[in-house]
Amino acid sequence: MQAEEIEKIEIDLFLEALYQRYSYDFRHYAKASVRRRVRHILARSGRKRVSELIDLLLHDENFAQTAIYDFSITVTEMFRDPDFYRSVRQNIVPYLKTYPFFKIWIAGCATGEEVYSLAILLQEEELYERAKIYATDFNESALKKAQEGIYPLKEVQQHTVNYQKSGGLHSFSDYYYAQYDSAIMRQSLKTNITFAHHNLATDGVFSEVQIVFCRNVLIYFDRSLQNWVLSTLTDSLSRGGFLCLGAKENLEFSSVFDQFKVVDKTEKIYQKRVK
């Protein structure tokens, strides 16, 4: 057996150990990214083989904690895919204006850029006061950053460009203040946001919501986990509610497709059918 074949077994055992010991289930993640991440963890550990990491994983909780965080490091921007936010303004905002109160779930919020982007959009549309936003992730470290809302100032230029292209009505600098080399998001954006731990791979529905954002999360899953997660998201949506996926994610091949109608095919906005 070749070394690469053995490595595949080692990675499967590593994921199994992570699951049995800590209940974090990455066994149905797309394998190529998982392999990259395990190799990254291995390189940093100074060990030679993935199988050596299993010993660390089982007996060293600090190592395991870091490994779990390493499995979900994604990097995003405020108003990533500006056309998507334009579409939200155009297609979802009019619907929200008919509600006195509504809930939004941002599933897999990572470090929170999308959460603040949406909060800004809702403020500009004078809807923020009616909103309750649940921002969830299983990565406690990312969640903490999201809650703090402090981002490197050097990234603000990109955020600003995106904001302008997304149809922003004011100036992006209205929404943060700069301190040293950080941009700190305004407190007024945070008042209606609840940050919470939730693992899409293992946890279920916790509330009925009118909008679900789950963008660039499903691309990491295999087809069976995608369907599993999509059914959770679908169950949590009220009738007529909106599901927003990432630009390169599709509902078309999933098991829940017939429960939705397509609102914006390009920007991946779907609406749950009323019946």
Add this chain to the structure above:
Amino acid sequence: MNTGIRTQDGRLFRRDGLSHRSSSVQDSRPYQAVVIGASAGGSTALMNILPQLPANFPIPIIVAQHLHPLQDGPAVLYRAQGCALTLKEAEEKEAALPGFVYFAPPNYHLLVEDDHTFSLSVDAKVNFTRPSIDVLFQSAADAYGVTLIGVVLSGANQDGAAGLNIIKQRGGLAIVQDPATSEISYMPRAAIEAASPDYILSPLEIGAKLVHLSNFLADPLPSV
């Protein structure tokens, strides 16, 4: 047309082998995919390579090209250039098939799974870029092993060098654009240094080489 040797599952076997390198050994490797990395100046090279490939080119071509994240997908750029193959953006879970040139979507890493379907990721940039050529090449080397051809074109970044080296280590074939023909030679030079490629060729020669490798014609080009 020379049909070469085809196995029952449709894979192609080279008949020419690397005869210029080891004339006594008949290489019957099946090539199953071509991965190409392109950065600054890579568009010109691709426009010289892709139109040479016939519609029945027997294996998929997968391209990671550095572009501005808000730019239109690169496949758009080549559509008008008279390429017989179908150019498209790779979609997640899509299977890599002959007849297509797949491009990594801007602002995503593109990876190949062991079952030769695509995955996308928004992991951190690698070599300051997303898509990263190294990420594509590494995953494709895992998926295709000795049956992979890797090509590094013009660019101002060292992305692709480590990935091409991995392709070589796994027994795949490594081709680098001749720095003298590259608009920006930094990336080809880095790849040559890291990977000791099998061929260093101009874009036109790369196109011809890919056709030859897939058609089992005798290898007319001199070795490096």
